[in-house]
Amino acid sequence: MGRLNHGAPKGELLRVKGNCIVHDILQFAAFVIESLKTSIAPKGYVIRTILHIHLGLVIYLAVCAVQKSGLRSRTGLAMLLILECANEGADILRFGHHVPKWMWTDSIGDFVHTLTWPLILFLGAGLLTPVKQNRNLSGEVDTSGPT
Numbered sequence: 001m002g003r004l005n006h007g008a009p010k011g012e013l014l015r016v017k018g019n020c021i022v023h024d025i026l027q028f029a030a031f032v033i034e035s036l037k038t039s040i041a042p043k044g045y046v047i048r049t050i051l052h053i054h055l056g057l058v059i060y061l062a063v064c065a066v067q068k069s070g071l072r073s074r075t076g077l078a079m080l081l082i083l084e085c086a087n088e089g090a091d092i093l094r095f096g097h098h099v100p101k102w103m104w105t106d107s108i109g110d111f112v113h114t115l116t117w118p119l120i121l122f123l124g125a126g127l128l129t130p131v132k133q134n135r136n137l138s139g140e141v142d143t144s145g146p147t
Contacts, residue, residue, distance in 0.1 A: 034094055057118060072122065080115065084111055
């Protein structure tokens with residue numbers, strides 16, 4: 001690390017040799033995350049794709065288990081999307097300003113693998129859930145709209 005820029009204007013982030021300290025910390029965190037992922041599943045192996053599929057399902061189902069709406073939980077999909085964005089952000093961040101072209105196709109593939117089955121479950125639960133119908137006192141379906 002270089003010397004801190006103590007003469008920086010008020011409100012500017014601390015900088016080390018022209019780089020933002022926050023960026024350096026995030027890049028180090030991305031390196032640690034990638035090291036953990038590589039220790040579980042080496043780069044380039046199909047196991048990484050399988051992990052995206054299964055962890056996506058586990059996270060979605062865990063969030064759905066605590067939601068009243070079950071598999072129709074938009075919170076489950078939102079949480080999964082946020083976590084996958086953070087994961088891919090960490091993957092991209094470790095390259096700094098020089099992200100290779102293959103990284104973008106890899107990230108898109110990871111998004112597809114992570115979100116496909118949870119999205120299918122979400123849509124299927126929405127299609128298979130019966131629509132509540134209002135019935136009047138005689139038992140007939142009331143089509144006049146919500147009351």
